[in-house]
Amino acid sequence: MAETVGMTLEEAKTVEVEQAWVPDNLDSPDAKDFLDAVEVARRVRMQTWGSDDLAYTPLEKMLEFSDPYERQIILVAKVDGKIVGTIDIALPLADNIDLAEFTLDVLPEYQRRGVGRHLLEAAEQLARAEGRTMVLVDTNHPATSLTEIPEDQLIPGTGPGFVPVSSREVDFAQRAGYTLQHIEQFSSCVLPLDSKLVADLQAEAEEANAGRYALHHWTDRCPERLLEGVAELENAAGEVVHGEDEADEPAGADTGMVFDAAVLRETEDAAMAQGRRTVVTAVEHVATGKLVGLTTISVLAHRQDVVFQDDTLVLQEHRGNKLGLLIKVANMERLSEQFPDARVIYTWNAPENRYLLTVNKQLGFTTAGVTGLWQKELPRRSAGATTSD
Template identity: 65%
Template sequence: MSLQIEQLWIPDSLDGEDSHDFLAAVEVSRRVRQSIWGSDDLAYTPLEKLYELRDPYERQVLLVARLDGRIVGVADISLPLLGDVEVAEFTLDILPEAQGRGVGRGLIGAAEHFARAEGRRHLFVDTNHPAASLGDGVESLLPDSGPGFVPLSSRSVDFARRGGYVLERIEQFSSCALPLDTVLEGDLLAEAESANAGRYRLHHWRDRCPEQWLADVAALDSSAEDLTLAEAAEAGMPPEDWEDYDAEALRRAEEIAMAQGRRTVVTAVEHIESGALVGVTTISVLPQRQDVVFQDETHVHLGHRGNKLGLLLKISNMQQLQDLFPDVRVIYTWNALENRYLLTVNQQLGFHTAGVTGLWQKQLPDFRTPKVT
């Protein structure tokens, strides 16, 4: 057996002769997601992955593992270029038939070596566990903070622990079949509208925020006092970035999404008396898979909670989604388990737990040369 780890060349397009290995690597990741979740809904198409690799605010590097010349594993390394630039995030995909042959150890070792060379010392990796593996009586491993668990018998859990990674927290992964039942849809909308007693007005848009609401939406996305830790986690926004997220950053994020071919369906809620937006929710639609969509962040201003605005925003945005993209059949979302309100709203809407994701961290020693004084 010959194992070789190397950095993957990223082609300019999918049509050239140099795209063969890239296509093979994307196929490995698709097959791994198929084996974990029972479908490839969470897998990128080759074109979508190519778009993602061109993100100007996050450098991505792919390492591949070959067994006897065949690509059987991929390590996707993400290096944020803004915010905490000492972070590196890894995603490891190894074909089931190649496990137990040193592929994972080879890939994670090479990924860590690469991250260290790039000055990254805060390493993150995730493990994924379908609902069927989380039944009663399963021996579990608890995270350092927050609720939830991962199954101790999981091969990926054992791999992360042996590699020196510590389980930091758990996110719940949920799915909801679309279209929604029309009776349920009507009942939930009536419930939400009754709770806010005509004090709020909804606004909808796609892809690009109207100029008049730009500052309000940026403030909702960035206000540390309005975001619980759970909501910040769901939004994927590290605390050090909150104060830096402004209207200009929002426009940059919109431009990146559109350049990657993604569509964004947005619903916001205005407090009529003040004329300010006090809540927003978004759904992302991938360019080549408009039957599979992803619920992104949902924010409600702290002073306006308790009026079922989260429910109002989500049910209204799902209605907009179904009108704009009639082929959609499923929506997926990840939530921090601490965020009981949004988890309850999701349950009302018909979301079911598909599994959990364990988020693991490892700190490399500070390898910077000390200053001589």
């Protein structure tokens, strides 16, 4: 989110919000608005992080619209016919169907002119019309913006961490009625890992587990013989607090999804349909033959130099054996073997997840900043209400 509330009447009249058309291909004459919207998001990420590593390419963004588990809509704000801001609206379809997730971007030179306020109000109205009652939106803060001054630290309702009170984004979110719920620590690691570091960490992990565990690897599709075990692992992990879990979702989010072999195959098919690759390492407890841990890395279809750490989980009763370290080192090594162009891996963690933050530090991850997760409850639509409410 990048904007502040506050505009003059004259400024308000210059902002027009409309839904962006998603083209069938990027060469079509009607693709211009879509391409301009993607460029707005790229420029905002350049402003925030100093690079466009976290920005979608136009092809990657277009593929997002084929996700069967999530409906996506882009609203754009135009000033004098030029797209100067966007808000992506994600509406989950399989679970959390009361939820809408927004990503708001406004070009730096058009901030503080009411563009963000127009976009956010339009997105909230659309979410209400879709029957959504809860909105999540994030704010992003590079490490250089985080201070040790207590008066400049806004602490969330749950968990540790903070966002800077002096941030323009924080001011905007608060004035728009959003409440800070949680903090995610954002980190990056240069690839490939140093070979001596890998050897040392593998030796440390193997000494701790003393041959009681065995690793399994796959890319994209889980072997049939392990499918039920992965489903059981995912469901068991969902029943407890993930002391060894990292994900690019809000920590503690309860998806309500129950995994079985069919659901896992559907998620694999959906990822592959979008051109994404998934590198997986699982760990088996040899004595029982059960899978007790898992870690995954996602590789985008059209940009394989930047990759993302997804879930890492280890069942409660098998913690203390450095299995998180074991599977993460192994998976990052496999990633570099299969995708040698990968130069950096990004991950988000809850600040209270001290175990994985320690593992990540051992691997060479450094903190790039934090993401604040904000929430707002929308009033329910009354009977007979129309989309023009």
